[in-house]
Amino acid sequence: MEERLMNEKTTAELENLRGLIDGVDQQLLHLLRKRLDLVAQVGAVKHGAGLPIYAPQREANMLAKRREEAKAMNVAPQLIEDILRRLMRESYLNEKDVGFKQVKADLGHVVIVGGEGKLGGLFSQMLTLSGYEVRSLDKDDWLNSEAIFAGAGLVIVTVPINITCDLIAQKLTNLPANCILADLTSIKTAPVEAMLAAHSGPVLGLHPMFGPDVGSLAKQVVVVCHGRDSEAYQWLIEQIQIWGARIVETESTKHDKAMQLVQAMRHFSSFVYGLNLYKEEADIESLLQFSSPIYRLELAMVGRLFAQSPELYADIIFAQEESLVAISDYLDNYSQALSLLKSGDRDGFVAQFEEVSRWFGDFAPQFQRESRAMLQSVNDMKTG
Ligand SMILES: C=C(O[C@@H]1C=C(C(=O)O)C=C[C@H]1O)C(=O)O
Numbered sequence: 001m002e003e004r005l006m007n008e009k010t011t012a013e014l015e016n017l018r019g020l021i022d023g024v025d026q027q028l029l030h031l032l033r034k035r036l037d038l039v040a041q042v043g044a045v046k047h048g049a050g051l052p053i054y055a056p057q058r059e060a061n062m063l064a065k066r067r068e069e070a071k072a073m074n075v076a077p078q079l080i081e082d083i084l085r086r087l088m089r090e091s092y093l094n095e096k097d098v099g100f101k102q103v104k105a106d107l108g109h110v111v112i113v114g115g116e117g118k119l120g121g122l123f124s125q126m127l128t129l130s131g132y133e134v135r136s137l138d139k140d141d142w143l144n145s146e147a148i149f150a151g152a153g154l155v156i157v158t159v160p161i162n163i164t165c166d167l168i169a170q171k172l173t174n175l176p177a178n179c180i181l182a183d184l185t186s187i188k189t190a191p192v193e194a195m196l197a198a199h200s201g202p203v204l205g206l207h208p209m210f211g212p213d214v215g216s217l218a219k220q221v222v223v224v225c226h227g228r229d230s231e232a233y234q235w236l237i238e239q240i241q242i243w244g245a246r247i248v249e250t251e252s253t254k255h256d257k258a259m260q261l262v263q264a265m266r267h268f269s270s271f272v273y274g275l276n277l278y279k280e281e282a283d284i285e286s287l288l289q290f291s292s293p294i295y296r297l298e299l300a301m302v303g304r305l306f307a308q309s310p311e312l313y314a315d316i317i318f319a320q321e322e323s324l325v326a327i328s329d330y331l332d333n334y335s336q337a338l339s340l341l342k343s344g345d346r347d348g349f350v351a352q353f354e355e356v357s358r359w360f361g362d363f364a365p366q367f368q369r370e371s372r373a374m375l376q377s378v379n380d381m382k383t384g
Pocket residue numbers: 039042043053054055056058059087088089091092
């Protein structure tokens with residue numbers, strides 16, 4: 001269509017400029033190749049020295065300098081920052097090609113109970129890339145479990161939450177005395193207690209705060225709840241940090257309380273949102289056509305839930321009885337807010353809104369800034 005409206009001169013000019021742009025893009029591509037090669041060399045040096053690829057301080061310095069230079073060249077600083085951040089993500093992904101430093105060489109092997117699960121698979125991959133021998137123990141392997149556990153230096157339990165504690169109590173009572181017992185469950189109090197009761201050696205609870213589809217652990221958070229004998233498993237914490245993750249140490253009760261909101265309530269309301277679209281027989285195709293970027297992001301958040309296993313979400317939502325309180329409170333607040341609407345109390349709504357804004361404080365503008373970048377990339381992803 002565009003071409004039809006143009007006269008020959010315009011067409012020639014555009015063709016010429018587009019050719020030049022193609023040339024610049026090709027140069028960019030060559031520069032990217034060059035950068036990837038240099039980063040790979042950095043990766044090899046760091047690997048040799050046992051350093052993690054992810055270097056937050058170097059990144060901050062580099063970004064600050066490039067932003068300054070961009071300003072001086074009349075290039076939007078955010079543009080170079082976006083590009084460099086995307087490139088750095090690539091650097092973390094490529095680290096998997098060289099592998100990671102092994103912090104504890106004399107461990108013996110690792111057993112992942114539930115290694116065929118997605119998260120188990122991810123940890124198995126990361127440990128293997130770090131030089132450990134990893135064996136998976138799944139449903140059909142219990143007859144051989146004695147042989148599998150013999151000589152193990154680390155056992156990681158990553159099975160559905162609703163069977164975690166029983167499995168620990170019934171099947172993990174005869175591990176080698178010095179073996180470390182850890183779990184990856186998304187609640188911590190009950191599993192850590194069960195591990196402490198079943199095993200007299202080192203125990204720790206871990207909660208990776210991400211799904212198994214992350215390409216790299218760089219910048220991801222892993223929660224650690226200490227159980228027993230932390231010197232014995234300090235190396236594991238260092239190993240996880242070498243993978244680029246940030247460790248957040250906390251009390252299991254505090255963690256579990258946060259999960260009632262961060263996971264149970266949040267996922268439950270996403271579930272209801274999806275349920276509601278279904279019951280309203282919403283036409284997703286046309287909703288997408290009318291969608292603003294924030295709505296699209298919200299649909300993505302809700303829709304991705306239904307691309308995953310219902311058991312996983314049932315486990316997370318049903319994991320703690322206390323979550324029922326958080327979820328019921330949400331319903332109460334919804335009802336109260338709805339009554340403002342029903343009674344046409346616009347002023348009441350505005351007053352309530354302002355009260356919540358004040359409570360959010362500096363977080364509100366912070367979240368607005370963060371979402372701006374996300375919304376822009378949501379918009380970039382559009383193809384039509
Ligand atoms: C390449 C390095 O490693 C990582 C990747 C970086 C990059 O892609 O520029 C920068 C810092 C590190 O997180 C480095 O340390 O220079």
